[in-house]
Amino acid sequence: MKQVKRGEWVEIEEILLEPEKRAKHLPLDTKKVPLVQWFKGYMITEEANIGDEVEIKTLIGRKVKGKLSDINPKHVHNFGEPIKELIDVGIELRDEIIKLD
Amino acid sequence: MRDISYEAIMARKNEIMKKAVGIDYEVFDYGQIAFDYEEMMKKVGYSLEEVRKIQNETKVGNTPLYELKNINKLIKKYSPKGKGARVFLKDEAVNSSGSFKARRAAVSVYHAEKHGYKGVIAATSGNYGAAVAAQALQRGLKCIIVQEVYDSRKIGQPEILEKARKCEAYGAEVVQLTVGPELFYTFLKLLEETGYFNASLYTPFGIAGVETLGSELANQMLEKEGKYPDVVIATNAGGGNLTGTARGLIKQGAKDTKIFGASVDLTGLHMASDNDFNKKSFTTGHTGFGVPFATWPDRADVPRNAARVLRYMDRYVTLTQGEVFYVTEALAQLEGLERGPAGNTSLAAAVAIAKEMDEDKTIVVQETEYTGAGKHPTAQLTFARENGIEVKRGKPEDSVPGESVIIPESFEQLKVNDLSLDKLKKSLIKNAIQKNNIKELDNEDIEFLMEDTNKSREYILDVVNSLDIKIK
Numbered sequence: 001m002k003q004v005k006r007g008e009w010v011e012i013e014e015i016l017l018e019p020e021k022r023a024k025h026l027p028l029d030t031k032k033v034p035l036v037q038w039f040k041g042y043m044i045t046e047e048a049n050i051g052d053e054v055e056i057k058t059l060i061g062r063k064v065k066g067k068l069s070d071i072n073p074k075h076v077h078n079f080g081e082p083i084k085e086l087i088d089v090g091i092e093l094r095d096e097i098i099k100l101d
Numbered sequence: 102m103r104d105i106s107y108e109a110i111m112a113r114k115n116e117i118m119k120k121a122v123g124i125d126y127e128v129f130d131y132g133q134i135a136f137d138y139e140e141m142m143k144k145v146g147y148s149l150e151e152v153r154k155i156q157n158e159t160k161v162g163n164t165p166l167y168e169l170k171n172i173n174k175l176i177k178k179y180s181p182k183g184k185g186a187r188v189f190l191k192d193e194a195v196n197s198s199g200s201f202k203a204r205r206a207a208v209s210v211y212h213a214e215k216h217g218y219k220g221v222i223a224a225t226s227g228n229y230g231a232a233v234a235a236q237a238l239q240r241g242l243k244c245i246i247v248q249e250v251y252d253s254r255k256i257g258q259p260e261i262l263e264k265a266r267k268c269e270a271y272g273a274e275v276v277q278l279t280v281g282p283e284l285f286y287t288f289l290k291l292l293e294e295t296g297y298f299n300a301s302l303y304t305p306f307g308i309a310g311v312e313t314l315g316s317e318l319a320n321q322m323l324e325k326e327g328k329y330p331d332v333v334i335a336t337n338a339g340g341g342n343l344t345g346t347a348r349g350l351i352k353q354g355a356k357d358t359k360i361f362g363a364s365v366d367l368t369g370l371h372m373a374s375d376n377d378f379n380k381k382s383f384t385t386g387h388t389g390f391g392v393p394f395a396t397w398p399d400r401a402d403v404p405r406n407a408a409r410v411l412r413y414m415d416r417y418v419t420l421t422q423g424e425v426f427y428v429t430e431a432l433a434q435l436e437g438l439e440r441g442p443a444g445n446t447s448l449a450a451a452v453a454i455a456k457e458m459d460e461d462k463t464i465v466v467q468e469t470e471y472t473g474a475g476k477h478p479t480a481q482l483t484f485a486r487e488n489g490i491e492v493k494r495g496k497p498e499d500s501v502p503g504e505s506v507i508i509p510e511s512f513e514q515l516k517v518n519d520l521s522l523d524k525l526k527k528s529l530i531k532n533a534i535q536k537n538n539i540k541e542l543d544n545e546d547i548e549f550l551m552e553d554t555n556k557s558r559e560y561i562l563d564v565v566n567s568l569d570i571k572i573k
Contacts, residue, residue, distance in 0.1 A: 016107075016278070016283070016286070016287065017107060017283055017286075021107065022281065022283065023281070023282060023283050026281065026282075026373055027371050027373055027374040027375070027376075027377075029374055029375045029376045030280055030281055030373055030374055030375040032375075033253035033279070033375055034253075034279075035278065035279055035281050035283050035284075036251075036253075036255075036278065036279045037276055037277065037278045037279075037287060038251075038276070038277045038278075039274070039276055039277075040269070040274075040275065041274075058274040059269060059272055059273065059274045060220065060243040060244065060245065060272070060273070060274045061243075062245075062274060062295070075262065075266050075474075076257070076262065077257070077259040077262040077263050077266075077474050077475030077480065078259075078474050078475070078480065079474055079477055079479050079480050080259075080477070080479045080480040080481070080482065080483025080484065081479065081483045082479065083478065083479050083482045083483070083492070085482075085492065085493065085494050085508045086426065086430050086478055086479065086482070086508065088494075089427055089430045089431070089434070089508065090430055090433070090434035092511075093175065093430075093431055093434055093435055093512070094434060094435065096175060096178070096512070097171050097174060097175070097435060100174050100175075100178060
């Protein structure tokens with residue numbers, strides 16, 4: 001029994017360029033790593049595990065193949081932590097306005 | 102089956118581009134480096150009236166303009182006697198998709214639909230992606246957005262992750278890549294494979310779309326204040342925002358209004374570096390785009406870039422990342438507008454410049470952008486700390502991009518750093534000559550360089566002579 005079934009929302013990965021194939025004139029740190037790309041969509045392949053070659057259908061209906069890299073990929077970005085330095089700015093500026101008025 | 106290797110696709114670049122933009126740029130070429138910019142804008146762009154109509158159909162334009170009364174009180178407090186211009190803000194965040202980029206996308210997508218393309222593709226990590234997606238869905242076109250978002254550890258810049266989410270929320274397919282200019286390969290491959298329209302930021306359609314922004318704000322200021330603004334400040338990256346706004350102001354008759362560009366200073370960070378990628382707290386509106394695009398506009402993803410800032414810019418200033426975050430907080434806490442952050446670069450510049458200007462003058466900050474998870478000062482500063490950047494209060498001038506973000510201690514500290522327009526213009530002339538391998542210049546090329554830099558014949562000849570280039 002495999003992890004993911006047809007129809008699930010997944011992410012696939014493809015290595016586009018291995019380090020030795022990368023463009024000239026790149027900074028050295030970038031030249032050392034591959035160029036990788038990711039697509040998201042509904043899995044068309046019957047079933048698969050992470051790392052298997054699969055086919056997906058993207059949001060606009062295109063079919064793309066690649067290595068299964070994530071299942072129901074999460075939006076990891078958020079508002080971060082409260083930044084005390086900025087909270088302070090708000091209070092300072094409002095105090096200044098009150099004093100001016 | 103066609104060869105889709107990196108080398109093969111790059112070799113077919115011109116052929117793919119021509120089909121995907123539908124413009125034969127060569128008909129505007131003359132001399133060795135010259136092209137007829139105004140003719141290009143006229144022939145393939147759209148008139149102000151047409152653009153207004155197109156944008157009105159898809160929830161773009163007619164955004165409000167506000168006087169920032171509380172911020173203006175503080176400007177006055179920190180200005181010498183008789184100084185302290187009043188600042189007004191055009192709230193572009195209320196456009197469909199949340200930024201002025203909707204103006205550019207509206208015209209591109211309209212054009213694509215009119216010419217029978219089934220879909221549109223744009224290479225962008227910015228607000229433009231969501232703008233194209235939101236316009237495409239309204240006109241029944243499919244949309245693919247190609248974005249540079251991850252470093253090699255697959256850590257995404259929060260601002261760009263949010264933009265990916267928003268594109269998907271508008272039904273677009275988003276292709277996400279690691280750092281590197283070879284993103285262009287994927288972009289070309291997708292254009293060839295799908296036959297979709299290249300909704301480049303730099304076509305005449307895109308720039309014509311921003312002209313309504315300049316013309317609207319000129320009219321709104323005339324109505325509110327009885328005169329056009331003295332200064333308009335635009336956040337500058339690729340140059341389309343400033344170019345389109347300046348053209349719109351001129352078309353509306355606001356010929357004496359000065360137009361300034363403002364960018365966040367990211368000097369020292371390499372834009373194609375995997376290590377540097379997540380050390381910046383701004384992914385657009387910065388010098389890493391602003392300077393190279395100003396001095397060599399035709400580096401864009403179309404043969405001739407319609408965004409050419411040195412034709413229009415009267416002054417170009419930079420600010421630190423911390424100053425822009427500070428002003429973003431001021432806009433939220435004093436004016437009740439939570440916007441930005443990158444779009445507030447021009448607001449930070451306005452605050453600093455207003456303190457030098459006479460009190461009867463006016464400045465318009467011509468954009469805001471939506472804010473949200475990832476795309477917010479708290480998200481960016483948390484991310485900065487996670488990536489080893491020091492965040493603290495202090496003097497803005499002590500900050501070092503990639504090492505520290507310094508939040509000013511007082512409104513008084515906000516100030517701009519002027520970039521030399523003279524140096525940028527010389528650099529443009531040099532690039533035009535060297536990148537085209539020119540040994541001898543035609544007279545028509547000199548005339549073109551005069552237009553492209555807004556400088557005199559003598560000025561161009563001086564620079565050309567210093568490069569040991571002969572005139573035919």
